[in-house]
Amino acid sequence: MVGVSNATGLQEACAAVNGFLRSRFPSVTWTSIAVLFNPRMGLHRDIQNMAGHLNHALALGDYTGGRVWIEDDEGDSTAWLADKKGGRELRGRWLDMHDKPVSFDARRYHMVEPHAGSMWALAAYVPQAYARATEQHREALREADTWLFCLFEFGSSLQILASKH
Numbered sequence: 001m002v003g004v005s006n007a008t009g010l011q012e013a014c015a016a017v018n019g020f021l022r023s024r025f026p027s028v029t030w031t032s033i034a035v036l037f038n039p040r041m042g043l044h045r046d047i048q049n050m051a052g053h054l055n056h057a058l059a060l061g062d063y064t065g066g067r068v069w070i071e072d073d074e075g076d077s078t079a080w081l082a083d084k085k086g087g088r089e090l091r092g093r094w095l096d097m098h099d100k101p102v103s104f105d106a107r108r109y110h111m112v113e114p115h116a117g118s119m120w121a122l123a124a125y126v127p128q129a130y131a132r133a134t135e136q137h138r139e140a141l142r143e144a145d146t147w148l149f150c151l152f153e154f155g156s157s158l159q160i161l162a163s164k165h
């Protein structure tokens with residue numbers, strides 16, 4: 001579902017997060033952000049992401065662990081992908097995203113290492129849903145330079161179609 005959020009109270013918070021992400025990823029663009037508190041994420045891929053657009057992520061907070069594992073054919077570690085045929089081994093690498101910007105193709109497998117403490121994970125990305133946004137939505141995004149469009153909510157994560165610079 002692509003729609004307009006009436007949650008004006010969120011707009012300031014979203015603008016602040018977006019501004020922070022812009023300062024950490026100055027040379028890339030996105031349409032959406034996700035803010036997750038203490039994410040627990042097993043091996044998965046985000047096939048709803050728009051092909052050709054990377055995810056840009058970093059995590060803040062007082063925590064240990066919480067590295068991100070990203071599938072990479074040249075990687076130096078492995079992860080087991082269970083499937084109906086018994087599973088297979090994937091190659092990848094661990095990256096530290098604790099206050100460090102990380103960009104990766106979220107359409108490949110990835111996961112977040114368990115952590116201890118308080119972790120805020122921030123991600124900027126382009127979902128395929130953006131392709132379904134109407135020209136009216138896009139026009140409003142360009143003009144308003146603000147956070148008007150909520151894409152969807154799930155769990156504790158709120159994903160917002162954000163302003164694009």
Ligand SMILES: [Fe+2]
Pocket residue numbers: 044045046106110
């Ligand atoms: Fe993901």
